[in-house]
Amino acid sequence: MRLEPTPELEAFRGKVRAFVAEHAPGVKAHAGVRAPEPELMPAIRAWTARLYAAGLLGIDWPAEYGGRPDAHPLEPSVVAEEIARARTWAPVGAASPASAALVEFGSDAQRARFLPRIRSGDDVWCQLFSEPEAGSDLASLRTRARREGEGGDAVFVVDGQKVWTTNGQHADMGYLLARTDAEAPKHKGITAFALDMRSPGVEVRPLRELTGTTDFNEVFLDGVRIPAANVIGRVDDGWRVAMSSLARERSGVAARGVELFAALEDLVRLAEEVPAGGRPALDDAATRQEIGGLAARVQVNAALIALAQSRMLHGTEGPADALLGKIFFSELNHDLADFGLRLQGTDGLLTEGDPAVLAAGWWQDAHLYSRAFTIAGGANEVLRTQIAERGLGMPREPR
Structure with a gap:
């Protein structure tokens, strides 16, 4: 194990530190992974877009979507460290695991549709994994998705409840896990979806916490229709998609x-x-x-x-x-x-x-x-x- 940084990484760190000092949207008032007040969201979306445009986020994406395949694999860590050192806002939401899932498992059409909107700050994502009876034991999730129709008109109809959804109140898109085969073994029969949070049947209820703030949310899904084209990876293979995307973060x-x-x-x-x-x-x-x-x-x-x-x-x-x-x-x-x-x-x-x-x-x-x-x-x-x-x-x- 080598603890000392390379000269190249230190030069990159200097660039990042200067960029953060010039463009960051102010100091966070609270500790931890927190949801901003609504009035801060325009500034944080603009800050996110600047980070992507400067090549400081999405570093490991394909080159056609702004990634840099020759970058040092620790550059994303340097960016995260410098944002934390400045005590400012990191991009909010679950764009990192969602984009990892899209890059590795998504279709060309999905990458072309979703990745540019993540880069521009137009879409904030939330992660719709945990449930009231499936937190640490995520594979016990009960949210159901049943397929209706075939071909280009096919949809999945989703019913269930998610909880501890950080930034759900700000999210435009959701990275959703739902069970599509109730008879499959515990870690099988789960599918990953890209969900438009404005879809009919999606209800976000903020949770007021011990701190007095609202960072987490409950999300209720009642007959929500998701186009089959929004399945990330293969149907019933969502556990592999989710675990791979989380491991990359x-x-x-x-x-x-x-x-x-x-x-x-x-x-x-x-x-x-x-x-x-x-x-x-x-x-x-x-x-x-x-x-x-x-x-x-x-x-x-x-x-x-x-x-x-x-x-x-x-x-x-x-x-x-x-x-x-x-x-x-x-x-x-x-x-x-x-x-x-x-x-x-x-x-x-x-x-x-x-x-x-x-x-x-x-x-x-x-x-x-x-x-x-x-x-x-x-x-x-x-x-x-x-x-x-x-x-x-x-x-x-x-x-």
Whole structure:
């Protein structure tokens, strides 16, 4: 494993950093993967279009759609890191996994129709995978799609419910999984679709969360008609499409490392500002010791990311790599936010909007949101079982 960057990647990083500094649409007010307020969406769509036009997104797409086949495979990670370092908005929605599915499995007509609209920012996508009874166990999904008609007039009629749909309230298109063969084994008989979110029968209901914001949504599908031409890949082969598209999305992992370093810097700054026994909290040996422990874990997280990138470059990825990284990051992220609250003492009980709250309530919001990372992408408890079974080869739990 090589940890030092190449000169070419560092030159690319400088270009990206300058571009972000000039064009980014402002600093995010909240931690985590959040949905913007509606009034921010025009600026974020324009920002997304600029990133694609500059060749900083869609790097691994086919050249005819703006990709650069000769680019270094870590360039997408560099872009994600620099966006995170600037604490600004990454493009919102699920365009990354959706475009990965379209590039690998979509038809020429689908790529020609959907990829340019992703590039232009005209279409924001959401991911319609999770369901009330199929979150960490996604293959248990119950949303049904039945075929009607043949040939060019064929459609799939979809009924079901999705939940935890980030940015669903802003989405123009949905990357949907639905069961098309109820008799097939659990991981078979699922089909991937491109769904126009404006279709009759689609209802998006925002969920108000613990943070007081609305990032996730429920999506109800009642007799929604999707043209058969919008099937991504083959009918009943959607599980392979979904798993491949999710596996190709690695750049966000690199951004998480940068976010933790930024949170650590904020934590040190907070410890310099808040009092403890008439002196700055940072003067207290116990405080410094706890921050030191968190700093060590932030460095370990960075090493895990570098190891995963190295294995990706050499084609030696293991089945537990991404799972271990996700668990380690989510629990460390929570512990950083938790200590940020504890440093404030009783002031940690203040909330965003209170004139006396420190850092505009960022720590309070980050602490409340931090639990989402332990669930999103698979609950940590479930992922630990998967690590045991897939990574360590231990006997499967009784079903």
